[in-house]
Amino acid sequence: MKLIVTDQAGVVHELEALEGWRAMEVIRDWGLNIKAECGGACSCATCHVYVDPNWADRLHPPTEEEENMLDSAADATEESRLSCQIIMTDELDGLELTLAPSAAKDEAAA
Amino acid sequence: MTNPIVETDVVIIGAGPVGLFAVFELGLLDMKCQLIDILDRPGGQCAELYPEKPIYDIPGYPVITGQELTEKLMEQIAPFGAEFHYSRMVTQLEKLGDGSFRTVTDEGEEFHSKVVVIAAGGGSFQPKRPPVNGIENYEEKSVFYSVRKMEAFRGHDLLIVGGGDSALDWTLNLLPLANSVTLVHRRDEFRAAPASVNEMRQKVAEGKMTLLIGQVTELEGENGELSGAQIKTAEGVVAVKADRMLPFFGLTMKLGPVADWGLELNDNLIAVDTEKFESSIPGIFAIGDINYYPGKLKLILSGFHEAALMAQAAKKIVSPDERVIFQYTTSSTKLQKKLGVA
Structure with missing residues (x-):
């Protein structure tokens, strides 16, 4: 099962995903630049991604809680979702996501 | 007037569950x-990120919320009379000639202690900065993440961003003072x-203010003086005249000054040993989510374990000549007296 993720620098990564994992967990596990500071509790919006429009209809719509959290992402658009709320299933094999600038980790201290 | 220096055994940076x-x-x-904690209350992430969310892996509690866990911990530590300093960030930490430590906050308070424990989790909670190009150049001049004095906004063209209580409250409170509010x-x-x-x-219906549905994509101005902003809306890009901006996107954790204290870091985490959870500077310990060692799991229960071992090592620094006997709270009258139960 694949998850196709474009990072903040525009580099495309084809990630091996596992069924039942949150997209956020897959992205974090592969070491991409995702802060995900609340750890998947839909409480922070730092796992913010843009979903490729071709895939948008195949995702369940965001809950009110997710919409409320997206309000705290200053770069949210119509295509925005929190990747901790996307659970990988067979139907989502090949899902294309782009990491939002607001999902980036702080720069490492020198 | 300068603050008196607070003398204590241990300064703990961070009042989350582990602190x-x-x-x-x-x-x-x-x-x-x-x-010392940057938030205005105890609990750290448990208070700020998920007070109402259930936690299922605290030993002895099949389920407990972040808020409940914080309350239980506050009850548990009440007998020890610790003092709390909220809404403050530790800005300086340095070792003095006699081996003790000087800790200074952004409010100018100074603490002297024999031991410092950094239990700062993911760092300090700070306002989220919108990812708009060059916004940092305007901060503290035209862009503010909080309102300290309302008067400072009198007569200005305000751009307020966000949909929560902070954004709405300040929109309504500043409207009578401002020249315009968007x-x-x-x-x-x-x-x-x-x-x-x-x-x-x-107020929008009365024409007293403007509401735009969209996102700020660009700021205009010179030398930190904002003059306007571009707002991307469904109908296209709208230019707004504004010389003050107040973004309200909630808080996020930043490592902050911890990076400047000369501690050995590992990917923004403080490297510690697993016997004492001591950092590269003897006498400074790091416990909970902020530390790193091989096999580290960012779990509250790991932080509790780290706190227990850290305390044994801290004791040897605070009272080097005292012989410490390992005791259980169940059987030791001495410990029970300290807890106020015997």
Whole structure:
């Protein structure tokens, strides 16, 4: 099962995903630049991604809680979702996501 | 007037669950603590990120919320009389010639202690900065993440961004003072209190302020002086005249000054040993989510374990000549007296 993720620098990564994992967990596990500071509790919006429009209809719509959290992402658009709320299933094999600038980790201290 | 210097055994930076439990473990060994936290209340992430969310992996509690866990910990450590200093950031930490430590906050308070425990989790909670090009150049001049004095906004053209209570409250409070107010939010639904939302819509209907549904994409101005902004809306890009901007996107954790204290770091985490959870500077310990060692798991229960071992090592620094006997709270009258139960 694949998850196709474009990072903040525009580099495309084809990630091996596992069924039942949150997209956020897959992205974090592969070491991409995702802060995900609340750890998947839909409480922070730092796992913010843009979903490729071709895939948008195949995702369940965001809950009110997710919409409320997206309000705290200053770069949210119509295509925005929190990747901790996307659970990988067979139907989502090949899902294309782009990491939002607001999902980036702080720069490492020198 | 300068603040008096607070002398104590241990300064704990961070009042999240692990910092709180450190008070217990240090207290059993007779060490007094001062806690400093950037938030205005105890609990750290448990208070700020998920107060209402259930936690299922605290031993002995099949389920407990972040808020409940914080309350239970506060009850558990009450006998030890730790002092709390909220809404403060530790800006400086340095070792003095005699081996003790000087800790200074952004409020100018100074603490002297024999031991410092960093239990700062993911760092300090700070306002989220919108990812708009060059916004940092305007901060503290034209862009503010909080309102300290309302008067500072009198006569200005305000651009307020966000859909929560902070955005709505300041929109309504500053409207009578400002020359103009534009509120920008990404959708036409607001999670702020309904009464504020209704009042805001009324002001828009009366033509007293502007509401735009969209996101700020560009700032215009020179030398930190904002003059306007571009707002991307469904109908296209709208130019707004504004010389003050107030973004309200909530808080996020930043490592902050911890990076400047000369500690050995590992990917923004403080490297510690697993016997004492001591950093590369003897006498400075790091416990909970902020530390790193091989096999580290960012679990609250790991932080509790780290606090217990740290306290044993801290005791040897605070009272080097005292022989410490390992005791259980179940059987030791001495410990029970400290807890106020015997």
